Amino acid sequence: MVGTNLTQVLCDSDFCNTGWPTILTHLSPFGWASMGIAFTLSLSIVGAAWGIFVTGSSIMGAAIKAPRIRSKNLVSVIFCEATAIYGVIMAIILMGKMEDPPASDKIEVYEWTTAYFAGYALFTAGIGVGLTNLASGVSVGIAGSSCALADAQNGSLFVKILIVEIFASALGIFGIIVGIIQSNMAAFPTPP
């Protein structure tokens, strides 16, 4: 196996890291998949929350002198929330791909190669969707903030700057498309 010679050269103990094989194979594929699910949900929500506080504070500040903007600019908050919903959808899809681990007496007959492949696929799908939604949520929040401030000055600007927010939230959709394609490649074997 890769890295076997390095063990004898660098360190003789079983407790040394000798490279990628230690990281990639010493974490169970069910652990990789679970981390992917956790990251997709949590990072999407962090992005949505970040965007909401950026746009919300601007809306509240601008609404002091221009109270008419309050209801219309809640659309910006809804765009940020959609980012979190993409994360929830992706987490539910990824959870549906997981299977039970094998029983302790069936470990030798379990198809570990397919399981590791599926674990890596779910992990990278989750990280990809989570980080994309983080970036998208922040971008929507910043665009929403400038939308509220411009709307307070001139009411006709709201719809025009909303177009910027629509482009920003499209990034979240790109993430979920790739996440679904990657999770379709993952298929944990049924436990024997």
Added chain:
Amino acid sequence: MSTSADIGTAMPAFFGFAGSSLALVLANIGAAYGTGKAGVGIGAMGVMNPEAVMKNIIPVVMAGVIGIYGLIVAVLLSSAVTAPIQQNGESINVYGWDLGFKHFAAGLSVGLSGVGAGYAIGLVGDAGVKAVGRQP
């Protein structure tokens, strides 16, 4: 029957999938930065010159295109990672280390260039739309 020695054979798939996700994530980080920065500039100049706002949406569109580049490459790379095949009751990995590192490098190159492009679009778009607002 799979033995514990087989647990390491699917390792290249991590790099293949990671390349796909990196292409997506990094290109979208660049696109998000460009969209946000140019959007702030549009908000600022729209107050001075409302008629020119629609013309100045172009930097935001350009930044969105960077995100689409990342999407396309991510879809191509994740479809290229082949699953282990079933043979005589056990699964054999067919996706080798060469493909894994190639796909990782491909995703990284698209992603990092997307970060650079999106960052540049954001800064130039912000400065440009503010300049157009003052002097069309």
